[in-house]
Amino acid sequence: MIAEGKHIYIYGEKGKAAPLIVMNTFQGNGSDVYSALCTIAEKELNLAVISDINWNEEMSPWECAPLYKNDSPYTGGADKYLDKLTGSIIPAIKAELGAEPEYTAIAGYSLGGLFAIYSLYRTDVFSRAVSASGSMWYPSFLEYAEKNNFGKMPSRVYFSLGDREARTRNALLSTVEDKTGKVYDQYKNKGIETTFEMNPGNHFKDADLRLAKGIAWILK
Template sequence: MDCIDLETCEVFQGAEGPTAPLICVIDLPEHPFGIAEAAQGRRASVARIPIAAWGDNLTPWPEPGLRDGDAPFGGHGDRTLRELLDSVVPALERCHGIRPRALAICGYSLGGLFAFHAFCRDAHLIACASLSGSLWYEGLVEDLERHPFDGAGRYAYFSLGKKEPRSGAPIMRRVQARMERCAELCRAYGCDVDIAMGPGNHMQHHQERLEAGISALDSFLGRQDDGHDTMCPD
């Protein structure tokens, strides 16, 4: 596959068994998050989805790098989304004997940008968690304003460290304002929304934010109607 290494994907089956909802967590192959630990004791199943070249494969459209001399962002996120839903999730179903009745997505940093953009683009994903998400990305809010979606019965969770708006490249310092605008638009489109502000900067408290995000998704998914049709296309 072009963007996702299927062989290194993992599934941690939830307490509700093969038909439990599935939370797809975007991961770094080189520096993996503690997804196995965060998946313990959940009703929903959790899938680890390693994606290489984050700057290319998780961004929604091409943009210049953050600083002069930085590599540009490739903007292949829509291709990655189609690979995830059309190929990877069905393959995980076959390999692990699962048939999730609902899908959610979770990611950190550029993974959080991708998770939120994917949620807005595809109604198969009924919930998302954008953890310290790169929602400062140029054009994201404007795209969301131009493309309203039906958020009824869906859920978005956002988290951010309190120090994040005070560090990084100038464009990154607008992250809290952009996150709050994304949350406002999601509510206007009918979504349930939660925002969690925590301690630290972008490079701190990864595990705490991951566990809180998965917990929020697990709680939301546990309240949903088991018969809700949210399957990926075969």
């Protein structure tokens, strides 16, 4: 299906009030994530994968300069996209499913993982979240998380990283493990059920499996 110019791929069974996991992706249809979930998840779910994301625009909470020469800047369009996501895209997904979900959660990888966590502060739609190899290095995000309240207190939040992700000469990216740990500690101290899992490899290793593992964890 298409909504707000985005291709949306829905996996699961229509008409069932299973949890709805909304996943924003840079490219692809998310079929590999769903295939992995079918082998490891202990509960039925519906997965809605939203593609055609303008990544550096729609997943970034505010402006940030490019990380490397000749890269694109981050232009801070997350709030605008979140309005579309909650106002029309998710209602269209629910209409397609034909049932009100048990709850709605959000998942994402890399900058999509940052957006998943950011959305917890900007809306009350999501009760659980997955940030797989999330971009917690993003300038001022740790401070934002410290100072702001959730739209609705989440019940379960999953964080993960690769154990080689912080091994970089880039000053911002090298902070990702420390900052992810600090956001995780904030959530734990608030009484949220949360975990921070380290996976082998760099940022680009086993992305689909890392997402599936996070989604399976929040479904428990």
